[in-house]
Amino acid sequence: MRINIPKDHPRAESLRIREKLEEGFEKGLVASAGLIAHGRGEAFDYLLGERTIPPASQAIRTAAAMLLTAENPVISVNGNTAALVADEIVRISKSAKAKIEVNLFYRSTEREIKIKDRLEKAGASNVLGVSREADARIPELGSERCCVDSRGMYTADVVVIPLEDGDRTEALSKMGKKTIAVDLNPLSRTSQKASITIVDNIVRALPTLTENIKDLEGKSDLELERIWKEFDNTKNLKKCVEIINKRLTRMAKEAN
Amino acid sequence: MRINIPKDHPRAESLRIREKLEEGFEKGLVASAGLIAHGRGEAFDYLLGERTIPPASQAIRTAAAMLLTAENPVISVNGNTAALVADEIVRISKSAKAKIEVNLFYRSTEREIKIKDRLEKAGASNVLGVSREADARIPELGSERCCVDSRGMYTADVVVIPLEDGDRTEALSKMGKKTIAVDLNPLSRTSQKASITIVDNIVRALPTLTENIKDLEGKSDLELERIWKEFDNTKNLKKCVEIINKRLTRMAKEAN
Numbered sequence: 001m002r003i004n005i006p007k008d009h010p011r012a013e014s015l016r017i018r019e020k021l022e023e024g025f026e027k028g029l030v031a032s033a034g035l036i037a038h039g040r041g042e043a044f045d046y047l048l049g050e051r052t053i054p055p056a057s058q059a060i061r062t063a064a065a066m067l068l069t070a071e072n073p074v075i076s077v078n079g080n081t082a083a084l085v086a087d088e089i090v091r092i093s094k095s096a097k098a099k100i101e102v103n104l105f106y107r108s109t110e111r112e113i114k115i116k117d118r119l120e121k122a123g124a125s126n127v128l129g130v131s132r133e134a135d136a137r138i139p140e141l142g143s144e145r146c147c148v149d150s151r152g153m154y155t156a157d158v159v160v161i162p163l164e165d166g167d168r169t170e171a172l173s174k175m176g177k178k179t180i181a182v183d184l185n186p187l188s189r190t191s192q193k194a195s196i197t198i199v200d201n202i203v204r205a206l207p208t209l210t211e212n213i214k215d216l217e218g219k220s221d222l223e224l225e226r227i228w229k230e231f232d233n234t235k236n237l238k239k240c241v242e243i244i245n246k247r248l249t250r251m252a253k254e255a256n
Numbered sequence: 257m258r259i260n261i262p263k264d265h266p267r268a269e270s271l272r273i274r275e276k277l278e279e280g281f282e283k284g285l286v287a288s289a290g291l292i293a294h295g296r297g298e299a300f301d302y303l304l305g306e307r308t309i310p311p312a313s314q315a316i317r318t319a320a321a322m323l324l325t326a327e328n329p330v331i332s333v334n335g336n337t338a339a340l341v342a343d344e345i346v347r348i349s350k351s352a353k354a355k356i357e358v359n360l361f362y363r364s365t366e367r368e369i370k371i372k373d374r375l376e377k378a379g380a381s382n383v384l385g386v387s388r389e390a391d392a393r394i395p396e397l398g399s400e401r402c403c404v405d406s407r408g409m410y411t412a413d414v415v416v417i418p419l420e421d422g423d424r425t426e427a428l429s430k431m432g433k434k435t436i437a438v439d440l441n442p443l444s445r446t447s448q449k450a451s452i453t454i455v456d457n458i459v460r461a462l463p464t465l466t467e468n469i470k471d472l473e474g475k476s477d478l479e480l481e482r483i484w485k486e487f488d489n490t491k492n493l494k495k496c497v498e499i500i501n502k503r504l505t506r507m508a509k510e511a512n
Contacts, residue, residue, distance in 0.1 A: 022288055035291035036277075037295060039292040039299070042296050043296040044299055187511060241505070244504060245501050245505060248501055249497070249501060252443065255493070
């Protein structure tokens with residue numbers, strides 16, 4: 001399946017990310033539904049111009065401030081996240097003193113262990129949520145999608161949810177948790193229900209998040225809290241939609 | 257991987273299509289890159305409201321007229337098309353007297369044979385382009401993506417290309433062929449380079465195309481030619497972008 005990607009290909013970066021994901025699929029980290037979900041992301045990233053737009057930068061800075069004031073932050077990791085940004089997850093975990101928990105939409109112990117291994121290879125020392133360790137339940141969620149680790153997401157005050165589904169985001173919010181989502185569709189239920197939504201590709205957003213955490217490290221809790229209390233997620237999401245609209249209009253004009 | 261889809265789920269139809277595609281993947285008809293491509297389509301279909309928009313209906317009628325005046329029409333079929341709409345492909349082939357040719361982005365004789373089998377199961381009598389039958393080359397296209405059947409796409413005057421890539425669409429146009437694309441992204445290179453672009457999901461567009469062929473069957477060649485000669489693909493694509501823009505704006509408003 002590998003093709004040589006010419007360096008000057010207009011969408012070379014997007015193709016490289018896709019290759020990484022397909023590699024993750026071949027290794028058993030990524031589910032087939034994860035490939036489809038990635039495609040949806042690609043379409044929205046194309047609409048954003050495959051760059052970090054200003055409202056995303058603002059959301060990333062706010063997320064860094066929120067993580068630094070959290071008591072028990074947890075980063076939720078699924079197959080796509082592990083395949084694309086395992087190293088960055090570990091870096092954020094260390095700089096924000098956040099736990100890492102595996103959390104799959106389609107649970108499979110085999111895949112959970114592979115994801116855990118990938119994260120440990122990247123330097124993670126304690127990966128939660130694998131198999132029976134997911135011993136607690138998020139209320140109102142059906143079947144296996146509700147299982148979380150009582151030492152992790154269940155007792156967390158802030159949860160970072162890259163590539164999460166809408167039901168689970170909503171359920172976490174109802175439990176009173178603050179949620180930081182990374183989602184390329186500003187209109188998805190995840191985007192609308194999260195406390196802070198970073199409308200950006202995880203491969204760009206997470207390194208920037210690490211930088212922002214380092215940049216804000218010296219600030220007082222009061223200063224940090226002010227940053228995220230002043231943030232209006234709804235307004236920020238509207239700005240993202242406006243940017244997509246403008247770009248679509250411009251692309252349609254330029255098409256001739 | 258199968259989940260029960262509740263009938264009242266707001267995106268039940270989209271989930272059912274996805275299941276069909278995953279089934280095709282498990283059977284070896286669909287490539288892993290095809291799953292990602294499907295995800296991109298899902299995102300654009302979501303932006304269209306998962307319905308056939310008026311400019312798509314107009315493009316479908318125009319395509320029907322073009323097919324009925326064609327001398328040697330050919331329908332190009334890839335893995336996703338075979339998995340999702342094999343029956344419809346055969347129906348169109350019969351009503352428009354069009355040949356069917358397998359044409360994959362990632363060539364694999366094994367997959368070509370599986371796709372041929374699927375089409376024959378749907379009633380196709382002569383499926384072209386499998387393995388060494390793809391004996392002719394589209395000029396200017398690299399590697400294996402250029403191979404076509406000399407009895408099919410190579411000598412065709414009109415080619416139906418559901419889910420085609422931009423390079424190949426452009427190369428077919430340069431060979432002087434008329435192309436009818438089905439593509440959910442009105443700004444893709446395929447959409448921009450095709451003679452007629454149907455911005456719609458193939459599962460909705462193809463049955464409507466069959467209906468339109470039947471409806472126009474009695475008309476004279478002069479009447480039919482007038483229909484497609486009056487059609488302006490560029491204008492039609494702009495209308496699609498406007499519809500997406502309006503919908504995005506409305507969704508952003510309703511999100512609160």
